[in-house]
Amino acid sequence: MEISILGERVEIQESPRARHLRVIVEVDGKVRAVMPVGYSGRKLAAFFEEKRRWIEKKVLYFQKRKHKIHIKSSRADFLRLKKSALELAISRLEHFNQFYNFQYKKVSIRNQKTRWGSASRKGNLQFNYKIALLPPEHRDYIIVHELCHLGEFNHSRNFWALVAKQIPNWRELRKTLS
Numbered sequence: 001m002e003i004s005i006l007g008e009r010v011e012i013q014e015s016p017r018a019r020h021l022r023v024i025v026e027v028d029g030k031v032r033a034v035m036p037v038g039y040s041g042r043k044l045a046a047f048f049e050e051k052r053r054w055i056e057k058k059v060l061y062f063q064k065r066k067h068k069i070h071i072k073s074s075r076a077d078f079l080r081l082k083k084s085a086l087e088l089a090i091s092r093l094e095h096f097n098q099f100y101n102f103q104y105k106k107v108s109i110r111n112q113k114t115r116w117g118s119a120s121r122k123g124n125l126q127f128n129y130k131i132a133l134l135p136p137e138h139r140d141y142i143i144v145h146e147l148c149h150l151g152e153f154n155h156s157r158n159f160w161a162l163v164a165k166q167i168p169n170w171r172e173l174r175k176t177l178s
């Protein structure tokens with residue numbers, strides 16, 4: 001029996017431990033069906049016919065997010081990582097600011113759900129502690145992004161041109177950070 005969703009073959013497994021049919025959409029968009037031993041192929045096909053649209057929607061959702069970086073946040077991680085996040089932020093700011101030469105004041109680390117960083121008009125910079133868990137390229141992009149807000153307090157063309165001077169592939173890096 002073969003079933004596909006959006007052109008990708010569904011992996012079908014029989015499991016002696018399964019009591020019902022289970023359909024799983026993995027985070028990479030792969031679909032698996034786990035069914036009890038001897039489960040009827042007709043019932044399986046009917047299930048996929050009925051739920052096809054719902055499954056496709058889920059697959060598309062995960063496919064779209066596939067290249068995004070996700071880091072779960074927790075209070076314990078924040079406490080554990082905030083010091084190294086601060087050290088990293090300071091040293092990379094010093095590095096990039098040799099080029100930009102902006103004036104910044106306080107650098108702090110926060111535990112935020114949705115933001116990677118922010119810059120205030122007063123010149124204070126804040127970063128999410130999760131920068132400590134990012135690949136260096138992504139981390140540098142975030143640091144340069146906030147640093148450049150001290151020159152351009154907006155997301156104008158000028159702002160991105162400023163970012164691009166040190167991070168030419170900012171577009172690609174930005175896309176993977178949600």
Ligand SMILES: [Zn+2]
Pocket residue numbers: 145149154155
């Ligand atoms: Zn910004």
